[in-house]
Amino acid sequence: MDHNYAKYEEFKLLSLLAEDSEYAFQVIYDRHRNRIFQTAVRYLKSPHLGQEVVQDVFLKLWFERRNLKKDKPIEAWLYSVAKNNILNRLKKIANEWKALDHLAHFSMNFAAPAFEKAESAEFSRMLTEAIAGLSAQQQKVFDLARTKKLTYIQIAAYLNISPLTVKTHMTRALQHIRTYFQSNGIEFLPAFIIFSIIFS
Amino acid sequence: MDTDKLARFSQLLHLYQKGNISPVEQDEFFALIATHQFDALLEQEIDVDFKIGFEGGKAELPPHISQEIIRNILSAERAAAAVIPIQRKRPALGWVAAAVLVAAVSLYYFINDRGQKLRTQAFAGKAQTMQNSSDTARAILLSDGSRVVLDPHSTLYFPQTFADSVREVYLDGRAFFEVTHIPGRPFLVYSDHIITKVLGTSFYVDTHTTSGNEEVSVKTGRVQVFENTKANPKQNTATPIIITPNQKAVYEPEKRFFETTIVDKPAPILKEFVRNAGTHKTQDSLRFNYDQERLENILLQLDSTYGIEIIPENPSLNNCIFTGDLSGDDLFTKLKILCLTTQSSYEINGTRILIKGSGCK
Numbered sequence: 001m002d003h004n005y006a007k008y009e010e011f012k013l014l015s016l017l018a019e020d021s022e023y024a025f026q027v028i029y030d031r032h033r034n035r036i037f038q039t040a041v042r043y044l045k046s047p048h049l050g051q052e053v054v055q056d057v058f059l060k061l062w063f064e065r066r067n068l069k070k071d072k073p074i075e076a077w078l079y080s081v082a083k084n085n086i087l088n089r090l091k092k093i094a095n096e097w098k099a100l101d102h103l104a105h106f107s108m109n110f111a112a113p114a115f116e117k118a119e120s121a122e123f124s125r126m127l128t129e130a131i132a133g134l135s136a137q138q139q140k141v142f143d144l145a146r147t148k149k150l151t152y153i154q155i156a157a158y159l160n161i162s163p164l165t166v167k168t169h170m171t172r173a174l175q176h177i178r179t180y181f182q183s184n185g186i187e188f189l190p191a192f193i194i195f196s197i198i199f200s
Numbered sequence: 201m202d203t204d205k206l207a208r209f210s211q212l213l214h215l216y217q218k219g220n221i222s223p224v225e226q227d228e229f230f231a232l233i234a235t236h237q238f239d240a241l242l243e244q245e246i247d248v249d250f251k252i253g254f255e256g257g258k259a260e261l262p263p264h265i266s267q268e269i270i271r272n273i274l275s276a277e278r279a280a281a282a283v284i285p286i287q288r289k290r291p292a293l294g295w296v297a298a299a300v301l302v303a304a305v306s307l308y309y310f311i312n313d314r315g316q317k318l319r320t321q322a323f324a325g326k327a328q329t330m331q332n333s334s335d336t337a338r339a340i341l342l343s344d345g346s347r348v349v350l351d352p353h354s355t356l357y358f359p360q361t362f363a364d365s366v367r368e369v370y371l372d373g374r375a376f377f378e379v380t381h382i383p384g385r386p387f388l389v390y391s392d393h394i395i396t397k398v399l400g401t402s403f404y405v406d407t408h409t410t411s412g413n414e415e416v417s418v419k420t421g422r423v424q425v426f427e428n429t430k431a432n433p434k435q436n437t438a439t440p441i442i443i444t445p446n447q448k449a450v451y452e453p454e455k456r457f458f459e460t461t462i463v464d465k466p467a468p469i470l471k472e473f474v475r476n477a478g479t480h481k482t483q484d485s486l487r488f489n490y491d492q493e494r495l496e497n498i499l500l501q502l503d504s505t506y507g508i509e510i511i512p513e514n515p516s517l518n519n520c521i522f523t524g525d526l527s528g529d530d531l532f533t534k535l536k537i538l539c540l541t542t543q544s545s546y547e548i549n550g551t552r553i554l555i556k557g558s559g560c561k
Contacts, residue, residue: 022274029270034260039249041259042217054261055269062273079250086246087239094233097226121528128486128527145223148337148349152226153219158339158347163226170223 014070025065028074029058036082043086044093045153046162053089057082093164100171130180134173141169209238213245217254331355332373342369345380346387354408374406376419390428394451397424417448417463425449425458445469445507447551460551466506466531488526488534495520495542499555506531509552516559517544 016024033054040053060081061068068077131139137159144150144158152170156163212229215221221229232238261269332338332350340348343361350356354373362368367387379387379398389396391407394414401421407414416425427438441458443449446466450459468486486505490498496518499510508531512518520542526534535546535553544557 026270029266033266033269035250035253037261038259039246039254042249042254043246045219047259050259051261051265051269055272058269059273059276062276079247083243083246083250087243090242091233091236091239094230097230098234121525123528125487125525125528132486144339144349148339150337150339150349151219151221152223153216153221154339157219158341158349160341 010074011070014068014074017065018068018070020065025058025062028061028078032075032078033058036078039082040086043090044162045156049089049162053082053085056085093162096164097167100167126181126184127177130177131173133180134176138169138173138176141166142173145170205232206238206241208232209241213242217245218256327357327359329355329357342367344382344385344387347378349376351375371405371407373408374404376402376404378402379421393428393453394449395426395428397426398422412453414451414453415448416443418443418445419467420445420469423449425451427451427456427458443551447508462508462548462551462553466508468505469507486527488529490522490524490526492521492523494518495522495538495555495560498522498538502531502534510535510555511552512555512559514557514559516561517542517555517557518559520544520560 013024013027017028036057037050037054040050041047044050044053057078061074061078068074131142134142140159141155144155150158152163152166155166159166209229209232212221212225212232215225216229233242330338330340330350332352332354335352337352338350340350340356340358342348342358344367346367348356348369351374354371354375356372356375357370359368362385365385367382367385368390369388370390372391377387377389377398379401381401387398389398389405391405391414393407394416396403396405396416398421401423402419403421403423404417404419405415406417409415416423422442422444424440424442426440438451438456438458441449441460443460446463446469448461448463450461451457452459488498488501495512499512499518502508503510522538522541524537524541526537529537535555539545539555539557542557542560544555544559547554547556
């Protein structure tokens, strides 16, 4: 397509959009939605969150349709809005992720490991019992991480949930296991040590 | 800023973008993002991805979701709401599977000739191929909600959407299946020599055993195994068999015969686990701590925990007394200990275990 023509065409589209044309809106949407969706999924690792980003970005476009500058490429406007949306979501996820770690490590004023060997029969019996007390979803996440050695992102894709939800299940599961060990008279380690013993 | 730190951050970022980040690395990565020291770098990366694009970004919004978003936006103006949540719909599973494919394993996506040929034998229609040439297991979510964990160096062929009457996939290698129960739509796994039919269950299929046999092991539910007569168009097909949890069907291509036996590592039957999760009952049922207990009762408990018939050959074996804790051991270790203390031995006979010995008074 000729460059000037493309510019003219976009100018026409934005003019129509400013006059509330749903058709013009649909044309712009169809051109850019997949690039925005793909980039959002690349950073948020969840198709569902990707859809939310697409919706937020185009909702803003529709609401702003009368205030857009018609001589500026709409692509740049869309990508900038999408970039900020993705960035904000990613930072929010990172903060919640960190909060979960904090929770797991909190109140970890415990002494040295009570078990020298993770493979001792007593350890594996108690671990089996502790796992039996987890919710079905926690058991599933824990099992995929432990026996199949899948990553958070792989588990998330497999169970069709977000990686943050996977992390939440994992953290709760490890907390539960630690509490279970404690209630059986074993002063136990911070969660990350349990993690390294179970997953070593 | 410290250049080492910056280098570490961008290393983690690239692992994350590709979806190859380990749990420990992901914790580190998100902790770094939360410091806000790397905002500028992140922003640049996203900018570049928008302007230039990136490898593997092929997932598309499926048409019905795409239309739903447009409808939401246009109706939002009337409602004058700033944010509308997207409704999560169950039937969207089909496209989720496609997204998972592209996002997680786009590198392994390609069609191979042999697979094509075998696949067309198994089912008609548009097929997806998932070849796992990595060293770790790969998870696949199928369009009916069924899940597959594909072992390294294995390939699964499956249609984009399943037929109305039957769900069919083709496997070369080893995989674990968790099949969504849909009445009237059986799930069939084809391999070179056998067909495994299920209505909703979880099980392993292995076509790459060292012995050259093909094996099916059941974790939950019931599975029926047939000989694949399309691949083996001779007469006298092997008699189909049904296997239950902790049982295994072994097919020997030479003999064209199914043998049923017990899996190598029987696990407590999963259903019990889930149903009683959190109650004391489960924990008791997994406790094998005995004080002066009759062997009869111990064998009954093992029987119901593992779903495997354990039969004392001689009734006087029931009278033997055992004291000790077997909780941490697997089934075969438990049996070894029991046999040692009661001067007996065990033998696997098909899908049963026989206890042999002179017994106790």
